[in-house]
Amino acid sequence: MATLAQRLKQIRSQINDAELAYNRQPGSVLLLAVSKTKPSEAIACAYQFGQRHFGENYLQEALKKQQELGAYAITWHFIGPIQSNKTKALATHFDWVHSVDSLKIARRLSEQRPSHLPPLNICLQVNISDEPSKSGITLAELPPLCELVAKLPNLKLRGVMAIPAPQQDFEQQRRPYKILYQAVAKLGQPELDTFSFGMTGDLTAAIAEGSTIVRIGTALFGERDYSQM
Numbered sequence: 001m002a003t004l005a006q007r008l009k010q011i012r013s014q015i016n017d018a019e020l021a022y023n024r025q026p027g028s029v030l031l032l033a034v035s036k037t038k039p040s041e042a043i044a045c046a047y048q049f050g051q052r053h054f055g056e057n058y059l060q061e062a063l064k065k066q067q068e069l070g071a072y073a074i075t076w077h078f079i080g081p082i083q084s085n086k087t088k089a090l091a092t093h094f095d096w097v098h099s100v101d102s103l104k105i106a107r108r109l110s111e112q113r114p115s116h117l118p119p120l121n122i123c124l125q126v127n128i129s130d131e132p133s134k135s136g137i138t139l140a141e142l143p144p145l146c147e148l149v150a151k152l153p154n155l156k157l158r159g160v161m162a163i164p165a166p167q168q169d170f171e172q173q174r175r176p177y178k179i180l181y182q183a184v185a186k187l188g189q190p191e192l193d194t195f196s197f198g199m200t201g202d203l204t205a206a207i208a209e210g211s212t213i214v215r216i217g218t219a220l221f222g223e224r225d226y227s228q229m
């Protein structure tokens with residue numbers, strides 16, 4: 001099995017290749033290492049090889065790792081479903097939240113962001129495949145919600161996040177990202193500079209359609225084992 005250092009190198013080169021192939025500016029796609037279910041040691045190891053951005057889905061697990069890794073200059077991203085009783089901790093302990101899907105959650109995050117911290121970077125999660133089981137707003141809800149969220153004082157609305165239904169075919173993978181990218185472009189808000197698109201199975205398609213952050217777990221840390229949780 002490849003080492004973490006080798007996997008990291010492999011993913012970085014896959015990102016570079018996709019940037020080149022699809023006329024994206026070199027270095028314009030950020031690698032977010034998704035470390036859910038993985039121990040702090042795995043994060044520390046990736047950090048040692050230059051990785052700085054890490055994504056977590058479960059608040060308690062993330063807070064524990066943040067404590068263990070307090071000495072590391074990590075940028076923490078929250079990418080999981082949000083319950084309203086968790087917003088205070090999210091506003092306090094994260095730099096980014098990708099999975100905002102209601103005005104209520106956005107308002108709470110803004111109200112609860114400590115004043116000594118810079119505005120919290122957020123993305124609105126869009127349920128682009130309209131899957132009833134997935135969280136996220138609809139495309140139609142995007143323009144009005146953007147307008148309201150952009151006014152909240154302690155948030156910085158950066159863009160959108162999507163988790164489309166898994167597809168094997170490359171062109172099928174591209175389609176939902178293209179639709180969402182164009183919907184955001186139509187809003188004409190240049191401050192929306194972030195497209196949190198792409199996971200292990202579809203990162204090249206996501207980069208082809210404008211991704212600026214790919215969220216990679218499995219290809220970096222291996223399969224996840226949920227049985228211990």
Ligand SMILES: *Cc1c(COP(=O)(O)O)cnc(C)c1O
Pocket residue numbers: 034036057079080163199200201215216217218219
């Ligand atoms: C777990 C997770 C990922 C990482 O998925 P992989 O397929 O393991 O790369 C990315 N985004 C979100 C929102 C996740 O929950």
